Amino acid sequence: MIRENTKEIHIGNRIIGGKNPVLIQSMCNTRTEDIESTVAQIKALEIAGCEIIRLAVPTMEAAQAFTEIKKQIRIPLVADIHFDYRLAIAAIEHGADKIRINPGNIGSIDRIKAVVDKAKEYDIPIRVGVNSGSLEKNLLEKYGGVTAEGIVESALDKVKIIEDLDYDNLVISIKSSDVLMCVRSHELIAEKTGYPLHVGITESGTVLSGNIKSSIGLGIILNEGIGNTIRVSLTGDPLEEIYSAKLILKTLGLKKGGIEVVSCPTCGRTKINLIELANKVETMVQDIDLDIKVAVMGCAVNGPGEAKGADIGIAGGNGEGLLIKKGKIIKKVPEEQLLETLRYELLNWKE
Structure with missing residues (x-):
């Protein structure tokens, strides 16, 4: 169940917050300046289920590349900015649908204001990002090190800087590599703000x-x-991020669509290479848009x-296997035909 009391924020042609579904995003690992490679990766990620994509903007050439990249893709494009406020301004001018900044490393209030004014002019949101590794010295001293409370205070301090510049088109992200600290940080900040959370x-x-x-x-x-x-x-490959995010959301009931693959852990009765088969099935179903569950079992007994x-x-036997629908055996095929038989059934799926 999504908390519905968060502010709605428009990111290009998508909306987060309020009653809107949780959206999946990733970040390209290509050089943004390499437009052809970047576009190719974005398109592959979009096919896999990515709904928002972020690009690093370390140079002015990268910021300028947004113009051409935007022409060739359909999902919202986010600019990831560190240190140089001029790159944020340029990325906005060249089509960024959102920018990600940490006001703490952008510089003076005048530089922050220049970025906020440009975001205001183009009416695009700012994602205020704070990581546990970037916590300010005074907060480290106050809390005796990196803590959830310190992360939240740092994030809200940055949000206030932008709010004081009369802008509230904001998304907040607070991240840590410490899982339980990250959980606690989100529990705390959800009680203190109504902005949507990345x-x-x-x-x-x-x-x-x-x-x-x-x-x-x-x-x-x-x-x-x-x-x-x-x-x-x-x-790893950003595509892996999308596959994992889809499965997390589907497992929690927050997203429909996509095939869920279940498979047994193998045992001494297994007569086929179930590990290889299960992995092939999981890869095969990524491009099939069905909201069903597929089982890959190692023995024809159970x-x-x-x-x-x-x-x-499908269930393996000794050199052969069974195709099963709703618990009923439909047909028996040679082991080497199991994968293709399953794919045919999925591509011609009927309830």
Whole structure:
């Protein structure tokens, strides 16, 4: 259940906050200046289910590239800015649908005001981002180190700077690589502000460790109704972030659509290469837009029974396998035809 008392914020052709669904976003790992590669990655991410995309803007050339990139994509484009306020202004002028800044590293109040004035002119939101690693010295001293309370105070201080400049078209993100600290920070800030929250576990790690930490952290936060847009930050292919985010939201009941794959852990009865088969199925279904559950089972003894909760499934035998629908065996096929048989059924799906 999403908390519906947050402010609605428009990001390009999307809306977060209020009763709107939690949106998935990612960040390109291409050089933004390389327009062709960046556009190609954005399009691949969009097909996978990315709904908002962010680009690093370390140079003026990167900011200027937004003009051409915007022409070739359909999802909102966010500029990630650090240190140089002129890059934020240029990114806005070249089509950014939102900018991400930490007012603490932009510089003087005059520079912050210049960015806010430009955002106001173009009517685009500012995401105020604070990470645990960027906590100010006075807050470290006040709280005796990095704490959830310090992270929240830092974020709200930055928000107030922009509010005092008469602008409230804002999104807040507070991130930490410490999962439980991140959870506590979001619980605290949700009680203190009505701005929509961008949620993620920062620097969470590789695809394995990052997925585990992100699933735990985002699962707890989202299950409390907190969060309006998420990013699963992984050291890996950005596509993995989208697959994980979709599954987290689907598991919590916050997003429909997409095939859920369930598979057994294998045992001594398994006669086929179930691990390879299950991974192939999971990869295969990424581009099939059905809201169903697919089971991949390792043995024909228990497979039909274990797959009863799935819409469709396959179970391996000794050199052959079974196709199962709603717990009933439909046909038996050679092992090497199992994957293609399943794909055919999915592409020609009928309830």
